[in-house]
Amino acid sequence: MSLSTSSYKGTRDLYPEDMRVRNYIFNTWRQVVESFGYEEYDAPVLEPLEVYAAKSGQEIVNDQTYQFVDRGGRNVAIRPEMTPSVARMVAARRQEIALPARLYSIDNFMRYERPQKGREREFWQLNFDLFGVEEIKADIEILSLSSAVVKSFGATDDMFTIRISDRQWIDFVMHDYLKLDEIRALAMIKLFDRFEKMDRDSFNEQAAVIFGTEDAAMGIESINRLLVSSIDDLPVDVRGAEFAAIRVTVEELKKRGVTNVKFDPTLMRGFDYYTGIVFEIFDEAPENRRAMFGGGRYDGLVGLFGVEDLPVVGAAPGETMFLEFLTAHNLLPDFRSTTQVTVIELGNVDSLSVVDQLRTNGIRVSVDFTNRKVDKKIKAAAKSGVPYVLFVGGDELASGNFPLKNLVNGDQMTLDLEQITVTVSR
C-alpha cells in the first residue's frame, strides 16, 4: 500500500509559487517592524504546557492545544501563540535585558481547530512587543506600527479600521456601570465577543438571561446607552476615569496621521492577559468584514515567571488573514520565480563557464541538463515562472554571444554575458 500525498489535516504545503507570496508578506513585515527598531528573536516550537495554563484562556488550553507527554514524562505543548514564550524569555533575562526592549518574531503555531476559511491548524504570525514602558506612548507606538504594517502593502485608510477599547474601562462598565458580579461579567464579555456575528434580537435575549428576569429591561437599556458609534457620544456616566486612556490614544494617533481609529464599545479580545488598551485591525472589504489581527497591553505576564513585573504592549498579525486582506483589496503584486534565468544546453556542451560567470555577476541561474527536446525545456522553464531562458551551444560558446529569450513577452535577443546580466537584473 502506498503512502498518502496529503499533508496533515488543517495544514498546508507551500510550493514555490505559494512561498513567493509568503516571503513577500514576511519580508514586508520584517522591513516595517525593523524600521521601528524592533529586533528579531525566536523561541522553541515546544513549551511546557503550564506556560499556557496560567493565562491563555481555558478554550485554547483545553480544547485547542496540541499537547502530549514526552518520553521523559513532561507535559508539553506545540505553541498555540507566542506571547507566553516571549514573556518567559524576557523574564529569564529580567535583570540584564536593555529596556525598553522592542522584540519581534515570525513563527508558526498550532491549534486544534475545525479547519475553515481563514483558519488553519498550523498558522504563521508576526508578533511584535514593546517591553518596559508604562506610559501610553507605548500603546500609541504599537497602534502606529500596526497601522504602518498594513499600509506598507499599499493599503489606504478606507480599507481598514482600527477599533480600540480598554480592559480597565471594560471592567468599569461591567462592574460599576452594569453592576454585574464576576461570573455574570465574564458571561457578558463572552457575549460581546460575538456581538458582530449575531443579530440584535438574539444578543438582547442572551443579555437578558445574564441580567436575570428582574434586571433585564434596565440592563438592556444600559447596554443601549453604551453602544455609540462615536467617542464623543458616550454619556458621562458610562465613561469613568478609565475612559481617559482611550481618548488620549485616539487623539495622539490622529497627530501621527493614523485617523482610521474608532472607539468600539463591543470590543473585548479573548485572551485573559490583557490589562489596558486593546485593539483590532478590522478589514473593511465588503466580502471580508472581520478582525484581521489585534493586540493590546498585558502588564501582568512577565511577573508570572517569578520576577519583577514589566509593562508590555504588543500585537500579532497573522499570515492567512493578511493574505485574504491583500487579495480582497487587490494589493498583491505578480510574482515570478526567484530564479532569473534557466540555461538550456544545445547538444552535448558544458555550460559551466557561462553559468559560473553569471553567478559571479550575482544572477540566479538554473541549468536544464535533462535529455529532453529544447521546446520541452522552454515549456518547463515557463511553467516554473522563470522569466528568461538562455541557449548555450558550441557556436555560442565560441562567439561569446548567446540567444536570450524573454518568456513573459516572447522577445529574443542575442547578447554577451555582461548585456545578459544587465537585462535579467532589470
Place this chain on the structure above:
Amino acid sequence: MSLSTSSYKGTRDLYPEDMRVRNYIFNTWRQVVESFGYEEYDAPVLEPLEVYAAKSGQEIVNDQTYQFVDRGGRNVAIRPEMTPSVARMVAARRQEIALPARLYSIDNFMRYERPQKGREREFWQLNFDLFGVEEIKADIEILSLSSAVVKSFGATDDMFTIRISDRQWIDFVMHDYLKLDEIRALAMIKLFDRFEKMDRDSFNEQAAVIFGTEDAAMGIESINRLLVSSIDDLPVDVRGAEFAAIRVTVEELKKRGVTNVKFDPTLMRGFDYYTGIVFEIFDEAPENRRAMFGGGRYDGLVGLFGVEDLPVVGAAPGETMFLEFLTAHNLLPDFRSTTQVTVIELGNVDSLSVVDQLRTNGIRVSVDFTNRKVDKKIKAAAKSGVPYVLFVGGDELASGNFPLKNLVNGDQMTLDLEQITVTVSR
C-alpha cells in the same frame, strides 16, 4: 508558585544577539542556493507518522521521533527531517511539477536525543534537493553546491573535506566482495558508521564477530585491502562496475574547481533511503573533526507515495554544526543590532517628526521614551548593540541639527537629518 523561565529541555531561546548570527547563516545559505536556481518551499511541522516509518531508519522512528496521537486518533510526528515531506509534496504534484525541480527549505526539526554539544532536540536545517535528473550531472551539482554553501562564508579548501562514496558500490563490497548476507551486511554497515570513533583493534574485534570465527581472518584482511586513502590505490577486484560513478564524480568536481574531495571507503550514511552517491562535508578544524552535514542520491522515495518514481539528489546542512565550523575557523563577522539609531528625547519634546523623516529615508530607528536619565538611556542603547544614539531636544528641533553619538568609538558630531541618514547608513 511561579512558572519556570527555562525553555523546554534540549531547546534554545534565541535573543536578538543570537538571532543576528542565525539570520546571517540563513541569509547566506539562501543567497547561495538561490544563485543555483533553487526555489523555496515549506511543509507543515507535523506529518503523519507513517511517512517516516517507511524509510527514515528504525532508530529515528522508534527512539527519536516526537510522536503522539492527535484528538482525532491520528498518529502524527513532529518532523525529524525534511526529506520525506518534500518527497510527499513532489509526489502530490507528480504530473504538474516542472522538471527538473530545484527545491530548498530552511526549517526546524525535533528529535528526542540526549542533549550534547552540537546536538539539540530542536534544530534547524537547510534542505536542498534536485528532482528529476538520473544523470550524474545532478550528483555533481549537489556536491558543487554543498561546497559553494561552505565557501560562501569565506571558508577555504583546507578547512573542510568532501568525503564521498556510493551506496551501490557499498552493496557490491558487502555482498560480492566481503560475501556477507543481508543481516551481516547491515551489521557491517553500522560498524563502519562508527569507524571514525573507534580504535582499530575494537573495530577489528567487532568485524570478526560479524564474519564469524571461521571467516574472521580472511574478512579482516579483505577489509584492510579496502581501506585505501586514495581513489587510485583501490585494488581492481574491490572496484566492481559500481565504482565508475565515484570516479567520474570526483573528476568532474575537479573540473569545477572543487578539489578537496576524497573517496572514503568507510562512509556509509545512516538513512535507509540512499541509493547512489553519498557524501559528507567533513570539518578539518583540529578541535572539531567530524561530519558537518551530508547528502546523496535517493531515487526510491517519491515512488512510495503511489506515483511514478523520480530520481533525486539532495543535502541538508544544519545550523548548529555550521555555527561550530564558522566559530572554529574564525569566520563569523561582528554583529550589531538591526536597529541603526536610537533617538533619546531631551526633556518633554516629541521626536515624532525626526523619527518619521529618518524612517522615510530608510533608517531603522527606535525611540527611548522612558523617564530615565540620559546617561542610563545611552547605556541601554549601547547594551542592545545599537551603533548610534541621536539626541532630540527643543533647541535641536528648532535648528534642525542634532548631536549624533557613535557608540562604537565614542565620536559625537552635530548633523542635519540628511547627514545623519548618510552617516548611519555606512
